Amino acid sequence: MMKHSHFSSLFNTLYSRLSHFSLFYSTAAPKSHRKSWRGSLDSLYRRISRNDPKASALPILDRWVQEGRAVDKDALVTIIKELRYHKDYRQALEVSMWMSDKRYVELLHADIAIRLDLIAKVHGTEQAENYFNNTPEKLKVLEVYCALLNCYVHAKQLEKAEATMQKMKDLGFYMTSLSYNVLLNLYYKTGHKEKFNSLMSEMEENGIRYDKFTYGIKLSAAAAVSDLEGIDKILAEWQSDPRILLNWADYAIAANGYTKSGAADKALAMLKRSEEQIPSSKRQRGAYEYLMTQYAVLGKKDDTLRLWKCYKEQMKVYNKGYVCIMTSLSKFDDIESAEKIFEEWESEHAMYDLRIPNTLIGAYTRNGFLDKAEAIMSRISLKDQKPNHTTWNYLAKGYLDQGQIDKALESATKAVSAAPPGWMPKQGHKDVVVTCLEYLRNKADLEGAEEYIKLLGDKNIFPVNVQERLLSHIKNENSTAVVGEMVWDCPKGDEETSELAEVESGQ
Numbered sequence: 001m002m003k004h005s006h007f008s009s010l011f012n013t014l015y016s017r018l019s020h021f022s023l024f025y026s027t028a029a030p031k032s033h034r035k036s037w038r039g040s041l042d043s044l045y046r047r048i049s050r051n052d053p054k055a056s057a058l059p060i061l062d063r064w065v066q067e068g069r070a071v072d073k074d075a076l077v078t079i080i081k082e083l084r085y086h087k088d089y090r091q092a093l094e095v096s097m098w099m100s101d102k103r104y105v106e107l108l109h110a111d112i113a114i115r116l117d118l119i120a121k122v123h124g125t126e127q128a129e130n131y132f133n134n135t136p137e138k139l140k141v142l143e144v145y146c147a148l149l150n151c152y153v154h155a156k157q158l159e160k161a162e163a164t165m166q167k168m169k170d171l172g173f174y175m176t177s178l179s180y181n182v183l184l185n186l187y188y189k190t191g192h193k194e195k196f197n198s199l200m201s202e203m204e205e206n207g208i209r210y211d212k213f214t215y216g217i218k219l220s221a222a223a224a225v226s227d228l229e230g231i232d233k234i235l236a237e238w239q240s241d242p243r244i245l246l247n248w249a250d251y252a253i254a255a256n257g258y259t260k261s262g263a264a265d266k267a268l269a270m271l272k273r274s275e276e277q278i279p280s281s282k283r284q285r286g287a288y289e290y291l292m293t294q295y296a297v298l299g300k301k302d303d304t305l306r307l308w309k310c311y312k313e314q315m316k317v318y319n320k321g322y323v324c325i326m327t328s329l330s331k332f333d334d335i336e337s338a339e340k341i342f343e344e345w346e347s348e349h350a351m352y353d354l355r356i357p358n359t360l361i362g363a364y365t366r367n368g369f370l371d372k373a374e375a376i377m378s379r380i381s382l383k384d385q386k387p388n389h390t391t392w393n394y395l396a397k398g399y400l401d402q403g404q405i406d407k408a409l410e411s412a413t414k415a416v417s418a419a420p421p422g423w424m425p426k427q428g429h430k431d432v433v434v435t436c437l438e439y440l441r442n443k444a445d446l447e448g449a450e451e452y453i454k455l456l457g458d459k460n461i462f463p464v465n466v467q468e469r470l471l472s473h474i475k476n477e478n479s480t481a482v483v484g485e486m487v488w489d490c491p492k493g494d495e496e497t498s499e500l501a502e503v504e505s506g507q
Contacts, residue, residue, distance in 0.1 A: 041075050045082060048091060057091040061098050073105045080114065093118040109139050113147040120151035125160075142173045149179065153186045161186055177203070177211045184217050188224075196221060212244050216253050223257030231257045248277035248287045255294060264298055271295060275307070285315060289324040296328035304328045305337070319345075319353040326359040335363050352383050358390045365398025373398055389419035396432045409436045413452060421460045434484045441474045441483075449474045 048057045076099045083092035096115045099105045120128035128151045145168050152161035187196040215238040222230035255270035278287045288311035295303040308325045322345045329338045364373035392415035399408035412432050440449040457467045473479045
């Protein structure tokens with residue numbers, strides 16, 4: 001099977017988040033157009049978007065009508081697309097439902113495709129499937145089937161995705177690279193190399209021409225198995241295709257392919273080509289932010305700082321940009337530069353983002369500067385902010401490395417308490433959990449061990465069988481089991497992930 005995790009994440013990160021990669025017609029989340037909005041459209045959107053994300057948008061819509069304000073389908077569809085752009089899927093779905101339930105708007109196939117996509121994102125594929133099954137046959141056009149296919153692909157439901165693709169062929173729909181790319185990406189992400197190659201052959205046999213996303217998937221698949229010759233061949237074919245002009249994200253995909261394959265010089269050349277495309281890009285901010293992290297991956301500190309300087313000269317930098325440069329500098333443990341940038345950010349930005357101080361705390365703890373890390377903790381509190389699981393996890397690791405086990409246990413417990421369900425510490429931090437468990441066992445603190453293990457279980461970090469094995473080990477003085485093997489022998493996923501995915505995850 002292909003080792004796909006890193007490049008699957010990278011490909012989706014670059015195209016979904018930065019280039020709005022989508023393989024579907026009207027289900028694609030378009031770029032924001034709010035700058036051109038005026039009057040009532042902007043006013044209604046502001047009311048909805050500024051609402052509590054957990055609250056319903058329906059009372060706002062009802063009140064709008066009660067105030068005698070007009071609202072037509074075009075305006076509602078525009079708002080739905082804008083909410084989707086900002087990943088506010090639940091409120092987007094509410095507006096979609098209100099449009100037909102309260103305004104009695106007749107839905108066209110494009111509206112159904114978008115609603116199907118939203119239902120899957122909010123309620124899951126089963127409800128989306130039910131909605132599709134209850135849709136009139138005359139409205140089940142290619143666009144709607146593509147949306148259903150997307151639902152299954154997103155949920156990695158391979159058999160249903162394949163059955164949907166076959167149904168589309170049986171119905172005689174005109175198949176283009178769009179639908180094929182969806183299934184190719186699923187095969188790639190799930191490591192089905194033979195199916196991947198078979199589908200590529202089918203495209204060639206049917207005369208279906210590649211688009212940029214097909215090339216991107218092929219390139220990522222070759223990179224995932226460190227196929228340098230394959231990367232060279234695909235890139236040459238891509239560059240020679242007169243229909244497709246490569247942009248910065250395309251060259252970034254190639255750069256990461258070479259990086260993964262150990263061809264640093266070629267990777268650097270691709271990053272330079274990518275950088276050359278920034279001036280003509282409509283997404284310059286995303287390009288600067290991403291490429292900084294990739295220069296850092298290659299150990300090119302001067303290029304990272306050069307691009308950071310250029311970024312600041314070209315436009316205002318928001319929190320995400322500071323997250324990217326701080327994350328990049330952390331790879332060099334360049335604490336002096338990181339401190340200067342942190343001070344700059346803290347003095348100029350009112351919107352506090354914990355990812356930025358967390359990065360500095362991580363650098364401090366890795367280098368043994370616990371006093372400085374604790375000082376940043378105090379500054380976080382002064383900003384009326386609460387440390388999150390990443391903050392406490394960095395501190396726990398720092399205390400552990402300095403032999404302060406009691407403080408490590410206290411911070412590790414706070415990290416788990418603050419963590420979202422299913423959270424898993426990074427590879428270099430897993431020894432914190434192991435050491436804390438062994439420490440409690442050696443102290444014969446059965447109550448403390450039970451509480452810690454229960455907390456790990458409540459957060460779905462350890463399954464029940466692992467919790468039981470741990471408790472048995474701790475209670476049995478004669479047990480020779482190795483805690484690290486007991487708790488990490490059932491991995492929850494590949495540790496590898498793309499730099500930008502880590503940056504955007506809130507870590």
